[in-house]
Amino acid sequence: MLNKHMARLGTVLLAALAVALLLLAPTAPAAHREASATTIRIWTDQDRKAAVDRVTSAWGSSKGVSVEVVVKPFDKIRDDLKTVQAGQAPDVIVAAHDWTGQLAADGLVLPLVPKASVLKQVPKYARDAFSYGTGAAHLYGMPVTLENVGLFVNTRLAKVPKTWAQLEKAALAFKRKSANNLAIAVQQGAGGDAYHMYPFFSGLCGYVFGKTKGGSLNPSNIGLSSKKFLKNASLIDKWNREGLITSKVDSSTAQNAFLKGQAAFWITGPWNIDTVRKAGIKFQIIQVPKIKCRAAPFLGVNGFMVTKFAGTHGIESAAKDLVVSYMAGANAQQDLAAANGRYPANLTAGKRITDTALRQIGRASTGGVPMPNIPQMGSVWDELGGAWVKSTKGAGATPARSAFATAASNIRKKIGSG
């Protein structure tokens, strides 16, 4: 009896719920669509959320646009952009410059055409980092922060070297003092780390991709087997014999060694400045001194891109205004760079940096090479890192000349397979 009663009641309840939802539902998507016309959605990572919020809402209130900031893990921003439904898609993303080739080839981001007055606010190499095109290159992002590795020198343990010979001598002398000491702490590990090793690679006149006449990167010109580099590669064998660098050192070994005073020299980036300060170490950051060529580091540039969804949402002009006109400016960049502990791309904002270590790391970027932003770079990382691992693993190491030549031929095969 009771059950029957309850069942009827339940049916009524369900029906009521359904009707209520039916009444509500059609208004919900419509309201959403309307709102999207004057709302800009930005995808950012957690670290930058607060700064992006602050900077973009200042812009938004001056233009009458509301800004919705959505947090994603940094690499997810790139990956999710490929699969996201237009309704949830962002109009603007925080991006790393080396995504440029992939996202542009996918057609997911819009080319930007700033005026000369905007362009001259950021250095050319930072703009080049965001430029891509198989024919004429276009700018796909506005550079905001720069990062690169430098040589951290513990000034209590060693003098800041002026030449490569001084560095080599001081590092080896320090290593000889104790069995636990490292000469130059630079992370590799079994998997390799082409990024941290790049100053040594460029110092021996190596490069990853050559350039076409038009100035864009040429994936069929592989610099791992360039004559000049292979000629210099015998130095790597010498470093391996001396124990100047060894691939057995991974990221935690390198960090521990420097923090415990078991290494006077450490190749790392701005993300470790706070760690070193907290350990109470007196240090100075310089660029690795010239070896055979300038030992320039890889540059990572972060910035903002406008997605194709801005067009779909009917907010393209505003999105471009935010990314091109506003984000290029000194004030916006200063705030964003400070929030992230990075060096700003904007030249004026760069001059305003007062943090000594950050200024030093900025100076260590001189002549730096943006990580290649073409999709073919995916074929390079493992091979380049692997060649270093093989040629610097101590006893039983492969001669560098053959390790790098093999890597170059593997890269050619991998790129050809696409």
Added chain:
Amino acid sequence: MSTDAVPRQPTARVSAATAVGSLPTRLISTFSGPVGLAVKIGFLSIVNAVAIWSLTVLASHDKWIPLMLLAAATVAIDWVYFMRRAVPLKFLVPGTIFLIGFQVIPVIYTVEVAFTNYSTGHILTKNEAVKGIQRAALTQPPNGRTYTMAPARAADGKLVLVLLDDKGGRTYVGSDDGLKTIPRSAVRTNAHGQIVSAEGYRLLKGAELFGIDRQITALTIPTSGIRAIRAEGLDTAIELEPSLRYDTKRDVFVRVDDGTVFRDNGRGSFVAAGGQELEPGWRTGVGLRNFGRMIHNPLVRKPFVRVFVWTFAFAFLVVLLSFSLGLFLAITLDKKGMRLQRMYRSLLVIPYAVPGFLSLLVWQGLLNDDFGVVNRGILHGNIPWLFDANWAKVSVILVSVWLTFPYFFLVSLGALQSIPGELTEAAKVDGAGAWQMFRKVTLPLLLIAVAPLMIASFAFNFNNFNNIYLLTGGGPATDQPIAGSTDILISYTWKLAFAAGKGADYGLASAVAIVIFFIVATISTIGFARTRVLENVT
């Protein structure tokens, strides 16, 4: 498939069996009353609410077939749970929903992707790709003009751009008819150089401006030849010219300066006779091409056999060693009246309780050749655990055994207790030794319960991406591209699809995944057939 599906111990099964009469009946009686009904209505309301919301979303996207399927499914679910007769269905429905959601749909999706060119540069639809190419073809001509701009409406309501030439400072009003010069004095600018008013025109601001974004971005103001001025943002306009022309009728792109024709190559790209390709391309079906690449591309084919043999050896050895070690420990700790038995058992489960990725990273540190605890602290040796091809294989197997043996320990411990004491007693009476007893009585009985789990564990380890990727990353590198010494099929597939060619290649990855699926399915089927034989023996 996963090893974390620890089966209920047979001992528990026995006690549960005696309670069959009580517990479920009690549950049923509780849930037949008003409480149960309320819970049921609550759950169904949630299900219906989600369904109705989804229906409206589907309707707003004009997806009518999924909409009808969803509506039918929802009605069916309501019917099942309000009908007194459909008892078996009440139990089947949730399982079926999860099966469809987590197994069938991903499989269908994988198969579908395997027959497409879905990869970097082939994400969009063809229409979107054509638009993308047209956009990317717009370039700034040499000495092209740039303007400070403000969108405005003329007296007759027509949308125009008020323009101030950055060079020379002349002022214009631009519309789709072209440029019209207006006197500089008619346009006022502020300290930032932005246009704040124009005589005879009403500047657009705020909501009104954003409301017509599509018209503003579509507006082209012809200047000379194929050049035109376009808005770029809210206060800038740039003179651009297209380097490519899309011929709608022939469905080809033609390069303006030399007349090169780019044709649809049937695989999602516009390609010139010389091989040059326009970006972006689009996603399209390519038939069996991805499977063909596995056979024809030496990069895929050459390492395949080597990697396959190692994958098989890896999975087999991990299961065999883990089972042996787990069983050995289970027998050792099965003694009645042993002191601290519980503590030992708990300790042995620790590797299983710590999250796998954490253990793997810790092991990576422990095994470091020069600085790791294993070489420095324990062995005082110099074994290249991660840097030598063979030692790396040993490391991968050892660490995987470390992660897997507690599972077999638990399983064996349970299975041992379910073996009836009379059998071992009888064997003892017949004069069997300990080893004979183990070989002839314990092991066969144990295998009935454990063998299917060993096959599942084999299939799991066959695709154990995490262990390989986090410990060695597939390395150390061999001289062959892509496949390192410890790469198993799945990690090799990952590298093939995401670290070669031009970025990500989901189509190829799905095709290889399907092949791996058939390999694992074949091995498992043979394995299960053999366990059935095992059961017959007893």
